[in-house]
Each structure stands twice: as structure tokens, then as C-alpha cells.
Amino acid sequence: MTQTSQLDQLVSACHWIGERGWAPATGGNMSIRQDAEFCLLSESGKDKGSLTRDDFIQVKIASNRVPSGRKPSAETGLHTLIYRLFPEAGAVLHTHTVNSTVLSRVEKGAALELQGYEMQKTLAGQHSHLDCVPIALFDNDQDIDGLAKHIEQFAAQNPLRYGFLLRGHGLTCWGKDVNEARRHLEGLEFLFQCELQRRVLESQ
Template identity: 70%
Template sequence: MTDNLQLTALVDACHWIGAKGWAPATGGNMSVREDANRCWLSESGKDKGTLTPADFLLVDIDTNIAPSGRKPSAETGLHTLIYRLFPEANAVLHVHTVNATVLSRIEKSALLNLHGYEMQKSLSGQTSHLDTVPVALFDNDQDIDALARRIADTDPVNLKYGFLLRGHGLTCWGRSVAEARRHLEGLEFLFDCEMRLRLLERE
């Protein structure tokens, strides 16, 4: 059961994301699990840097319906999919950072493999820069149900921390808001490094 502290932590994370410019023009969406059947999801069209707890809607994880009748994010189905696929996931952050958006277009394969970076250890369970961390990539799709089906068919190993949508951004999660926030910051740093490395290799 999510307590008020977790929703407060999510609001704080949204303000942090907004201050970094990682969810521009009201983009992005964030959620936290309430229980096995429901989650709190940011309302559509809200500036993430100024969200309050009142800007989150209770959504049914199985049906994507908000009983209040208010409009949750267009990508509600991706949040609820994560909660269904990963029962241990308790917070989901979706952002539109420049690094994630551009790198998702540069990488043409179905996986972005991160290797050799000490900051890989910011991701839970990673203990060495020598390991390879796979991040799944998917073509963007305005049909969220179809996109969710493609994600659901992917090897869970490649979805351990998050996934990229081409030309769109990063979705990541964690067992708590704090862990999801750490994964976001760690992945964004790794994407920045990977972008710079690829630019230098082209020179």
C-alpha cells in the first residue's frame, strides 16, 4: 500500500525532473503504485515542475480507467503494463530528455548496450563496469495498446530498468520512487556519455 510519503516523494521527483528540463512543454508522465490493483498517475497536460498531489489520478491497473472521470496521461497503458509485468515495480518515470530522444534514433538495433561505465553501478544489481546493461528500444507508436503488446513480448532481461521509444524518450522504474529516480539519473548520465562517445568516434 502506497502511503502519503511515496506520493509526496513522487511529487518531489517531478519537481526535480521539471527543474532539469527533462519533461518540457508538459511532456512526460509519472506514477506510483497504490496497491496490487491501482496506481496514482499524473494528469494529462500538467507541467511536471509544478505538480501537487491533487494532480495525480487513481487508475485501475487492469483497465486503465480513472474512476474519477478525469483524464490520465495518454501513455497510461505503458505504466500499467510495467506494474503488471513487474510486481516489484512501485514507481514509473517517463521523461523526454534530449539524450534519450536523440540516442534512441541513432541506435538502429533493438537494444542499446551500455558497457564499460562505472556509473552502471547506479542501477540496482549492477556491480561492475565490465557487465553489459541492455536497454530495449521500440519504434514509437501512437497506438499505445499495440505498443504495450510489443513491449510485453520482449525478454524481461532487456526491460530490467527501463526502455527507450525512438524519437520519444525514456521510461524507467524502481521498487520505490527513490530507486526509480536513481535509475533515471544514472541512465541519463550513461546516455549522455554514450552520446558524447559516439560523436567523438565519428570525428
Template identity: 75%
Template sequence: MWQERLGHLVSTCHWIGAKGWAPATGGNMSVRQDETWCWLSESGRDKGSLTSDDFLQVAIADNTAPSGRKPSAETGLHTLIYRLFPEACVVLHVHTVNATVLSRLETSQTLALQGYEMQKTLSGQHNHLDTVPIAIFDNDQDIDALAARIEDYAQTRPLRYGFLLRGHGLTCWGKDVAEARRQLEGLEFLFECELLRRRYA
């Protein structure tokens, strides 16, 4: 089952690369194997030309990679999501211009999206009048510290669909590749709309 999911993820990585959403080998993607393991893209690989051989097995509990190869820098964020959300089976981390710029323009800890029909592309959203909160965390080169802050946040506030890292990009997830991809594309559209709204307000 996870092997098939990995194949679908590789195709999605090519789609992400073609859109320019993971430039200069940036970004990282993963699939859950089971409760213990996930498969994460190797550091320094061009996401537009990944193959299944460019993914390595990583322990969800402690981020270790039995192969000795180097997983992506944000490994700790992927494994955190798998620990926090047992239903999550795919994680996508991208460096889109819209997500990166908007995360800096919004100075609060939450980006509130409201009034967009495309909010309904996000799982569980059925009304454009709802307010969709997207958490924003200050970027940190210490991924363990960043993961700890995100985990603390998730203990008291809902963390759905994805989150922004300020000046860095977007991390989102889903129960399968199709859901993760849909939510990535939906959020990216919403971010672009919000940037344009602020520009012309």
C-alpha cells in the same frame, strides 16, 4: 504508505521539471497504491509544478480512471510495468534530449552500454565491464499496441531498469521513488556519455 510515496514523487517531479527532462508538459509519472490501483499524473500538467491533486487513480488491470479525469497518454505503459513487475512501485517517463536522440541514432532493438563506472548506479549492476542492454521500441501513437509489443518482448528477454521509445524518450521504474530516481539519473548520465563517445569516435 502510498500517500507518502506520492509525496516523494511530487518532489521528484519538481526535480525532473527543473532539469528540463519533461518539457512543455511532456512526460508522466506514477506510483502504485496496491495490486489494483496506481496514481498517475494528469494529462497536460507541467511536471515542474505538480501537486498531489494532479494525480488520479487508475485501475492497473484496464486503465480506467474512476474520477473521469484524463490520465496521461502513456497510461497503458505504466499499468503494464505494474503488471509485469510486482516489485515496481514507481514509474517515471521523461522526454530528455539524450534519450530521445540516442534512441534514433541506435538503429538496432537494443542499446548496449559497457565500460562505464556509472553502470553501477543501476540495481544489480556491480561491474563496469558488464554489458547493460537497454531495449528500444519503435514509437507508436497506439499505446495499446505498443504495450502489447513490450509485453511480448518481456516474455522472452530481460527488461530491467527501463526502456527507450525511439524518438520519444525513456521509461524507467523502481521499487520506490529513490530507486526510480537513481536509475533515471544514472541512465541519463550514461546516455549522455554514450552520445559523446559516438560523436568523437
């Protein structure tokens, strides 16, 4: 698929995310890999439900440098990290949903473990509800460069697939292209909602 088609699909995915309230008040950021050297990342301070092709900024993956001088989203360093860590990653979606934000604070462990849900099979490579799918959890940090280094160190010793959660912040997920990243986002959001409701019911 051409880069133009991928960017059009990303714009469409951003509108879909905006309609669901998954990136409220200009929160969240989304990107695609342009080539081995650059990605295209949403500009800071823009409503994700009304983004256009012109709202995506070219960013150098190796250095976070922005040739145009425009201001990309605050979590630029997390997007470029994913593209460096996972050469197969073609799109990254970062959202601020209620389910992911609340679960990231309720879960005190190093990962949110999902098991027993048929919808786990929406995630690439998952074939059974019996598998345990850990979604890594990291403490939120305004120092994005430091946070990226911490995640990189974690990924060097632990499998990191589909996405990760930042406590009190939200979900960052990815896929080989926009369609897969979007499927992972929708599948994980469904799983998060199920897990949150299960915990509420079991606590009563």
C-alpha cells in the same frame, strides 16, 4: 513507507525532473503503485515541474479504467503494463530528454548497449563496469495499447530491467520505489550523455 510519503516523494521527483528540463512543455508522465489494484498517475497536460498531490489520478492497473473520469497521461497503458509485468515495481518515470531522444534515433539495433562505465553501478543489481547493460528500444507508436502488447510480448522472452527507450520519444524507467526509480533515471541519463558524447567524438 506509506502511500502518502511515496506520493510526496513522487511530487518532489517531478519538480526535480522539471528543473532539469527532462519533461519539457508538459511532456512526460510519472506514477506510483497505490496497491495491488490501482496506481496513481499524473494528469494529462500538466507541467511536471509544478505538479501537486492533487494532479495524480487513480487508475486501475488491470484495465486502465479511471474511476474519477479525469484524463491521465497518454502513456497510461505503459505504466499499467510495467506494474502488471513487475510486481516489485513501485514507481514509474517517463521523461523526454535530449540524450534519450537522440540516442534512441541514432541506435539502429534492438537495444542500446551500455558497457565500460562505472556509473552502471547506479542500476540495481549491477556491480561492475564490465557488464553489458542492454536498454531495449521500441519503435514509437501512437497506438499505446498496441505498443504495450508489443512490449509485453518482448518481455515474455527477453529480460527487461530498469527501463526502455521509445525511438524519437524518450525513456521510461522504474524502480521498487520513487527513490530507486529516480536513481535509475539519473544514472541512465548520465550514461546516455556519456554514450552520446563518445559516439560524437569517435565519428570525428
